[in-house]
Structures are given as structure tokens and as C-alpha cells.
Amino acid sequence: MSEFLQQLINGLSLGAIYALIALGYTMVYGILRFINFAHGEVFMLGAFSGYYLSSVIPHGTLIGGLLILASSMAICSVIGMTIERLAYRPLRQRPRLTVLITAIGVSLFLQFTGQHERVFGAAPKTFPQLVPVRTWDNLPGNVTINSNQLMVFGVTIVLLVILQLIIRRTRIGTAMRAVSFNHQAASLMGININVVISFTFGLGSALAAAGGILYALNYTSIDPLMGLLPGLKAFVAAVLGGIGNIPGAALGGLIIGIVETMTAGYLSSAYRDAIAFSILILILLFRPSGLLGKVEVEKV
Amino acid sequence: LPGKPDHSTNAVVKQDGGNPNRKGLKLGPKFISLPNHSGLQASCSLNIMKKVHLISCACTLLGLLLVLPGCARPNDDVIRVGEYASLTGREATFGQMSHLGTRLAIDEINAAGGVLDKPIQLITEDTQSKAGESATVVRRLISRNRVVAVLGEVASSRSMEAAPICQQQRIPMISPSSTNVRLTQLGDYIFRVCFTDAFQGRLLANFAERTLQVNNVAMLTDVKSDYSVGLSRDFKAPFIELGGRIVTEQSYSGGDRDFKAQLTAIRAANPEAIFIPGYYTEVGLIAQQARQLGINIPLFGGDGWESSKLIEIGGKSLEGTYFSTHFSPEDERPEAVNFVAKFQAQYGRTPDAMAALGYDSALILADAIRRAGNTEPQALRDAIAETRDFPAVTGRITLDENRNASKSAVILTVRDGQFRYVETIEP
Numbered sequence: 076m077s078e079f080l081q082q083l084i085n086g087l088s089l090g091a092i093y094a095l096i097a098l099g100y101t102m103v104y105g106i107l108r109f110i111n112f113a114h115g116e117v118f119m120l121g122a123f124s125g126y127y128l129s130s131v132i133p134h135g136t137l138i139g140g141l142l143i144l145a146s147s148m149a150i151c152s153v154i155g156m157t158i159e160r161l162a163y164r165p166l167r168q169r170p171r172l173t174v175l176i177t178a179i180g181v182s183l184f185l186q187f188t189g190q191h192e193r194v195f196g197a198a199p200k201t202f203p204q205l206v207p208v209r210t211w212d213n214l215p216g217n218v219t220i221n222s223n224q225l226m227v228f229g230v231t232i233v234l235l236v237i238l239q240l241i242i243r244r245t246r247i248g249t250a251m252r253a254v255s256f257n258h259q260a261a262s263l264m265g266i267n268i269n270v271v272i273s274f275t276f277g278l279g280s281a282l283a284a285a286g287g288i289l290y291a292l293n294y295t296s297i298d299p300l301m302g303l304l305p306g307l308k309a310f311v312a313a314v315l316g317g318i319g320n321i322p323g324a325a326l327g328g329l330i331i332g333i334v335e336t337m338t339a340g341y342l343s344s345a346y347r348d349a350i351a352f353s354i355l356i357l358i359l360l361f362r363p364s365g366l367l368g369k370v371e372v373e374k375v
Numbered sequence: 376l377p378g379k380p381d382h383s384t385n386a387v388v389k390q391d392g393g394n395p396n397r398k399g400l401k402l403g404p405k406f407i408s409l410p411n412h413s414g415l416q417a418s419c420s421l422n423i424m425k426k427v428h429l430i431s432c433a434c435t436l437l438g439l440l441l442v443l444p445g446c447a448r449p450n451d452d453v454i455r456v457g458e459y460a461s462l463t464g465r466e467a468t469f470g471q472m473s474h475l476g477t478r479l480a481i482d483e484i485n486a487a488g489g490v491l492d493k494p495i496q497l498i499t500e501d502t503q504s505k506a507g508e509s510a511t512v513v514r515r516l517i518s519r520n521r522v523v524a525v526l527g528e529v530a531s532s533r534s535m536e537a538a539p540i541c542q543q544q545r546i547p548m549i550s551p552s553s554t555n556v557r558l559t560q561l562g563d564y565i566f567r568v569c570f571t572d573a574f575q576g577r578l579l580a581n582f583a584e585r586t587l588q589v590n591n592v593a594m595l596t597d598v599k600s601d602y603s604v605g606l607s608r609d610f611k612a613p614f615i616e617l618g619g620r621i622v623t624e625q626s627y628s629g630g631d632r633d634f635k636a637q638l639t640a641i642r643a644a645n646p647e648a649i650f651i652p653g654y655y656t657e658v659g660l661i662a663q664q665a666r667q668l669g670i671n672i673p674l675f676g677g678d679g680w681e682s683s684k685l686i687e688i689g690g691k692s693l694e695g696t697y698f699s700t701h702f703s704p705e706d707e708r709p710e711a712v713n714f715v716a717k718f719q720a721q722y723g724r725t726p727d728a729m730a731a732l733g734y735d736s737a738l739i740l741a742d743a744i745r746r747a748g749n750t751e752p753q754a755l756r757d758a759i760a761e762t763r764d765f766p767a768v769t770g771r772i773t774l775d776e777n778r779n780a781s782k783s784a785v786i787l788t789v790r791d792g793q794f795r796y797v798e799t800i801e802p
Contacts, residue, residue: 078643081668085635190463197463197503199656201687212669219669294632295663296656296688298465301632339636344627345598347636 077217082340083333088224088293090332091231095286096309097316097324098238099155099279105255105319106275109171112178113158114283115306116185117151119299121284122202122291123195124150129203140206144230144288148281155280156273164269182306189299199298202291227289234285235325238278242321247274255319304348308335311355317368326366453496454489454750456481456740457516459527459537460733464504465630465656468682469529469729473551474499476733477526479721484737490744497737498522502533513537517544523750524549526736529729530654531555531602538565545752547759549740551732552701554678555605559778564756566778568735568767569701570802572602575677576609578784578800579650579699584617586786586798587673587697589647591622595637595661597653599629606652606677622646627657634661638668648672654679659688666692673697681728686792693789697797701728702769703785705796714768727794728769735767 096118103111124147132146133139162181166174190197206226212219242248247270253261254271262268290305291297312331316323331351339347358365458477461470478497485494498520500512509528516522517540525541525548528534534553541548542562550558550567554575559565583589592614597603611621623644625637638661641649649665651658651674658680665674673695680698704715704725714734718726726734739762744750747758765772770782786797 078639081639081642082636085633085639089633089635192463198467199465199684199688201684208667210667210669219667221667223667290632294660296632296660336633336636339627339633340640344625344631344637 078340080216080218082336084218084220084224085340086333086336087329088227088332089336090312090329091227092286092290092293092328093305093309093312093332094325094328095231095234095282095289096305097312097328098235098321099283100310100313101316101318101321101324102251102275102279104313105321106251106272107163107167107174109163109174110178110310111163111276111279112175112306112310113162113181113185114279115302115304115309116182116189117155117158117280117302118283118287118290118306118309119189119297119302120154120185121147121151121280121287122297122301123189123287123299124284125205125288125291126200126202126297129205134203134205135207137206140226143205144285147288148284151284151287152277152281155276155283159273159276164272186299186303195299197299199296202295202297204295205288205292223289223292227293230285230289234282238282238321241278247271251275308351311351314355315358315365317365320365320367320369323365323367452493454491454493454744455496455498455520455522456737457513457520457522457525457527458497458499459502459509459512459516459525459533460499461504461529461533462499462501464502466504466530466654468655468684469552470502470504472682472727472729473527473529473733475722476718476726476730476735477551477737479718479730480734480737480741482721483717484741490741491748491750495741502528504530504533506532506536509533509537510540513540517541517546522546523744523752524740524755526551526733526740528553530600531558531605532600534558535561535601538562541565545756547740547752547756549736549759551736552678552729553602555601556609557601557605563760563778564752566759566774568739568772568780569678569732569769570782570784571779572606572609572677574781574802575699575784576606576611577613579610579675579677580614580617580619581800582697582699582786583614583648583650583675584619587648587675589673590618591620591646591648593622593641593644593646593649594624595634595641595649595651595653596624596626597629597657598626600654602677602679603629603652603654606679607650610650610652627653627661629654629657631657632660634664635668638665638670641665642668642670646672649674651676652679655682655685656688659685659690659693662689662692662696678728681787681794683727686789690792695788695790697786697788699784699786699800701782701784702731703728703787703794703796706785710766710768731768735769735772738767739765739772 099114125143128143128146132143134143158181162177163174166177189195208222210221250266250271253266254268258268308331312327313324316327335347335351338350460474461467481495481497489495500516502508502512513525516525525546529552531553534550535558538548538561542564547564552569553567554569554572556571556573559567583592594607596607623641625641627634651661658676662674675697677698678700681700686693715726743755743758747754760774762774772780775781781802783799783801785799787794788797
């Protein structure tokens with residue numbers, strides 16, 4: 076029982092990070108109906124900006140850590156908007172497949188540019204401890220939890236609440252929802268589509284950066300290829316929850332995190348990725364709209 | 376002239392004062408057979424064209440024959456030795472240290488006049504710690520750089536990827552530090568200057584049983600690495616023979632970062648120690664996550680641990696862990712002391728086992744070239760195979776009939792963020 080509880084905590088803290096990344100996929104899909112495959116690389120850039128910022132901003136305290144987190148999120152939202160402006164906007168009127176392939180191109184470009192020795196270099200770097208770490212063991216049920224895991228939960232919950240507030244309560248959030256329903260109608264109502272799309276990319280990228288920093292805090296080695304697998308897993312999470320659906324992405328992330336951890340803990344780590352991707356296949360076969368997604372009728 | 380190629384008619388048309396006779400063009404043979412002087416000219420020009428063509432062909436071929444060997448065989452005033460190592464990527468410190476050691480040895484040999492009165496030219500290629508890259512770079516070293524022998528790799532998986540190519544091309548290969556037993560079984564041109572995992576596994580089993588005095592051990596293996604899988608197997612059998620018990624066998628894939636699931640399962644199995652035969656990048660993370668889960672039993676592993684990066688990644692969580700390796704800079708034999716001093720003078724840092732083995736691999740190759748008297752593959756192979764009692768930095772090296780070195784190993788521990796010598800174990 077204690078093992079199960081421990082695995083649940085491990086899975087939830089991994090899943091919370093997947094959830095943060097999955098939100099970016101799902102928001103971009105909701106608005107542009109395309110998968111931004113470069114999203115995992117924004118996650119990687121988030122971790123790297125945290126790494127480089129840690130030599131500028133004093134860290135080791137909670138305030139310092141949160142400051143670095145916020146700055147990386149700001150940097151990555153600019154990067155995300157730049158990617159959209161340079162790579163995707165010129166192709167917006169083209170078939171969706173063109174943009175999709177461009178996204179894969181951007182993803183590879185960032186991975187391999189990052190591996191160049193003048194950029195980050197291919198060797199893994201050790202991520203500094205941004206916040207003081209404490210471990211609580213001998214909790215009821217013989218469960219161990221540490222402050223980094225708590226930070227993952229805390230930051231994820233706070234960001235999810237902020238995200239919901241932005242989308243439900245602000246003008247730009249309303250505009251986002253309008254654009255996701257119908258581009259043309261929204262622009263006829265006086266909504267600047269470009270601004271809304273830029274904002275969406277910025278928001279998603281900031282969440283990915285937060286995910287990157289939290290990931291690096293827990294698994295302290297970072298390298299330019301680190302975004303590849305978490306990016307794909309988060310994509311599976313977004314599809315599982317119902318792509319385009321924000322609570323669905325969060326739920327999907329948690330499920331993937333838990334399933335993965337349980338697989339590695341009780342079965343074998345060799346099946347870990349296989350099971351995550353089998354879920355993708357199964358969900359596409361039997362419930363393509365995902366757990367929380369609505370079944371859409373294709374209008375002709 | 377029936378059925379001649381089209382370009383002959385073209386030539387005719389031009390000679391006809393540029394009169395584009397379309398019909399003639401289409402029905403070439405008919406046009407050429409016209410009984411006037413132009414037909415004669417046509418056959419004439421055809422012959423000339425043919426000759427010109429032949430001559431130009433011959434010239435090109437001759438030119439190629441003259442040029443090609445020129446670029447393939449640069450100059451024979453040097454002996455070219457290839458080296459492939461993981462200079463970047465996940466096992467980068469292994470490749471870098473090994474390369475520095477090899478470089479130091481080659482520089483020394485060249486400063487002393489080289490071998491067979493020629494300097495050695497070391498051509499180094501980076502494998503980026505990636506699968507697939509070793510085969511590419513070793514093919515390039517052999518076919519383009521025409522190296523007489525190849526030194527490398529550090530990691531067993533990558534050595535085993537390139538070994539069949541060296542074997543097939545009859546180019547001797549000496550691996551400085553790949554310990555997987557199967558490596559030298561891949562062919563009689565494949566050597567190593569380190570001990571094998573059969574020895575390392577046995578000594579670690581002894582160490583666990585006698586020194587750590589543990590009976591219940593958990594194993595955490597990297598299933599993607601030949602080294603890790605091999606060493607697990609070579610540890611498990613002798614350990615069980617000594618009366619030990621493997622309480623759980625967990626696995627991960629090189630490149631993973633999250634080991635909490637496996638460690639939680641290990642914690643539930645209640646072992647007295649965890650055996651982690653992996654590479655330093657993952658071992659550092661595993662140690663950290665183990666301590667975070669409240670697992671405070673000893674961790675131990677093999678020579679894949681030895682890297683300055685290990686402590687950088689794992690930090691305090693590595694205190695009191697043990698691993699076996701090939702060499703300790705605290706060694707007091709004259710060869711070792713001498714090497715440590717030279718290495719520090721040259722690079723300003725303390726060498727580790729990878730550097731020492733890189734150094735030894737180059738010395739053994741140079742010694743074999745000297746004894747062979749030439750760099751002809753068969754002779755060189757035989758000379759390497761006859762290496763006996765060579766006074767190397769990591770111990771006296773004698774290559775046995777399986778082309779492995781039989782040498783002593785050392786156990787190191789981590790204390791105050793430093794590797795410390797514990798004991799030497801003779802084969």
C-alpha cells in the first residue's frame with residue numbers, strides 16, 4: 076500500500092509537468108487546428124533559460140527561484156511568439172499539413188542548433204538547485220515527499236487557475252474563445268486575429284517554460300534533446316484529454332504521468348513509453364475526441 | 376549507315392549551312408543515305424566525333440587514375456592512427472578524458488622521434504555518444520584516412536558497433552576501456568587494454584559479500600547499454616554463487632531522467648544495497664532520487680561511474696557509494712606517479728581511469744608497431760597479440776589468447792565530494 080501511494084505521488088508530480096506542456100498543445104490546436112510540434116523544444120528552452128538565468132539572478136531561496144521561473148516564462152513566451160511570427164504566420168493560408176511539417180522542421184532546427192557547441196552543446200548540463208530542498212519521510216503510510224515535488228503541484232495549480240481566469244474572465248480570453256469557434260466571424264466582430272494567435276502562443280510557451288524549469292528541478296540534468304519525449308508524451312496527454320479542451324489536457328497529463336510511473340514500477344520500465352503511445356492509438360481508435368472532448372460534426 | 380545515333384544527323388544538319396531539315400532530322404538514317412557529298416561528310420565527321428570522344432574518355436580516365444591515389448594516400452611520412460571517442464553527448468567526459476590520455480601518449484612518442492622513424496598522426500572522430508555514429512566514423516577513418524589501426528571506443532555498445540567493420544577491413548582495433556565480454560569475441564583484430572566485465576562482475580560480487588557484507592541486493596540495469604546488461608549478468612551469477620540474493624531487478628533506458636518508479640519498487644523490496652551498473656549521467660540522477668525517496672543504503676557500481684560529472688550531478692547523495700575501476704591517481708607505482716605528474720603538467724587536472732586507459736592503448740599500439748617493424752595489418756595484429764608484460768599506467772598488460780588484458784582493479788568510494796581509494800583487487 077505504501078508503495079502504491081508513493082508511486083501515485085511520483086506519477087502525479089510527473090503528470091503535472093506533462094499537463095503544463097499539454098496545455099500549450101491544446102490551446103494552439105483549439106485556435107489554429109494544428110499541432111505545434113516545436114512545443115517540446117520550447118519546454119527545453121525554458122529549462123535552458125532557467126540554467127543561464129541562475130548565474131545572473133541569485134538563487135537558493137524561494138523568491139529567487141520563483142523569480143527565475145517567471146523570467147524564463149517571459150523569455151519563452153517571446154520565443155513562442157517569434158516562432159509563430161516567423162514560421163507559422165506566413166503559412167496560415169496554406170494547407171494545414173504544410174504548417175504541421177514546418178512545425179516538425181522548427182522542432183528539429185531548435186534541437187540541433189541547441190546541440191552546437193557555440194549554443195548549448197550536446198553534453199548534458201547540471202541544473203542548479205534553484206530553491207532549497209527539503210525531504211519529508213516517514214509521513215503516514217511510509218510515504219516520502221520532497222519540496223520539489225510540492226513545488227510542482229503548487230506551481231501547476233496556481234498556473235492552471237490563472238489560465239482559467241485569463242480565458243474565462245478577460246477580454247483577450249473571450250477573444251481567444253471566439254477565435255477558436257470561428258476565425259472569420261471573430262474577425263468580423265473586430266477581433267484582431269493575429270494578436271489573439273500571438274497571445275495564445277505566448278501563453279502556451281510560458282506554461283511550457285514553467286514545465287521545463289520544474290522538470291529540470293526534479294531531474295537535474297538538461298540537454299538540447301530533453302524536450303523530445305516529454306513533448307510527445309504531453310501531446311498524447313492532450314489527445315487523451317480531448318485536444319482543444321483545456322481541463323482535458325490537464326487531466327490527460329496526470330493520467331499519462333500515473334500510468335507511466337505505475338508501468339515502470341510494477342511491470343518494467345521497458346514498457347513505459349510503449350504503453351504511453353498505445354494509449355494514443357487506443358484513444359484514436361475508440362474515442363478520437365478524447366475523454367473530455369466534444370464529438371464534432373464536420374460541417375460541409 | 377542504317378540505324379546510326381541521332382547526334383550524327385545533327386552534325387550533318389549543321390554542316391548543311393544550318394538548314395534545319397525537319398523531315399531529315401526525324402528520319403535520320405534516310406537523310407544520311409542521300410547520295411550526295413553530305414552523306415560522305417556525315418560518315419567522316421561521325422568517325423572524328425567517335426575518336427574525339429574516345430580520346431577524351433581515355434584522358435578523363437587517365438586523369439582520374441593519376442589524381443585518385445594522390446588524394447587517397449596523402450603522404451607516407453607519417454603513421455596514421457584513428458581514434459573515435461564520445462567527445463560530446465551523454466558520455467562526453469569518458470571520451471574527452473580518454474582522448475586527452477591518448478593525445479598525451481602520442482605527443483610523447485612523437486617528441487621521442489616517433490616509431491619506425493616516422494611521427495604518428497592521430498586522427499580523432501567524435502561519436503557524439505550516439506548509436507550509429509561509431510560505424511560511420513570508423514568507416515571514414517579506414518576508407519578515407521587510411522589509418523593503420525583504430526583506438527576506441529569507451530562505451531561497449533559503440534565499440535561493438537565498430538568492431539565488425541575493423542574486423543572485416545582487417546584493421547586492428549584496440550579499445551581502451553570497453554569491458555563487455557563479447558567485444559573481443561567479435562574477431563581476432565579486436566583487442567582491449569582493460570579487464571572484462573567477467574572479472575569486474577566477480578570482484579563486485581566479492582566486494583558486496585565480503586566488504587559491504589550485504590546479502591540482499593537490488594539491481595538497476597540500463598537495458599539500452601551492452602555494458603550495463605553484460606555487467607549485471609556477470610555480477611548476478613557469482614553473487615548468487617556466494618550465497619547472495621537479488622531481491623529485485625529493475626531496469627531503465629539510457630537517457631531516462633525519472634527513476635522514482637523503479638526506486639520506489641526497490642524500496643518496497645527492502646534490499647541492503649543497490650547495484651547500479653550504469654553510466655555516470657544516469658547514476659548521478661538515480662543516487663539523487665534514491666536519497667529523495669529516503670533510500671539510505673549503499674549504492675555501488677562499475678567503471679561506468681568514474682567521471683567528474685557524476686559528483687556534479689549527484690552531489691551529496693553520492694557520499695558513501697562505491698565503484699570499481701581501472702586506476703586510481705593515488706596509485707604509487709612509478710608508471711602511475713609519472714603519468715599523473717605528466718598529465719597534470721600538460722592539462723592542469725588530475726587524470727582518471729579513462730585517461731590512463733586512453734594513454735595505455737596508444738602506448739601498446741606504438742610498441743606493437745615498433746615490434747612489427749611495419750604497419751602491414753597482419754603483422755601489426757600479430758605484434759599486438761604478442762604484447763607481454765608491458766609496463767602500462769594501469770598495471771602490467773599481457774594480452775591473453777582472447778585478446779583481453781588481465782589486470783588488477785581498484786575500488787573507489789566517494790567521500791567529501793572526492794573519489795577516494797579503498798582497495799586494489801588482483802585478478
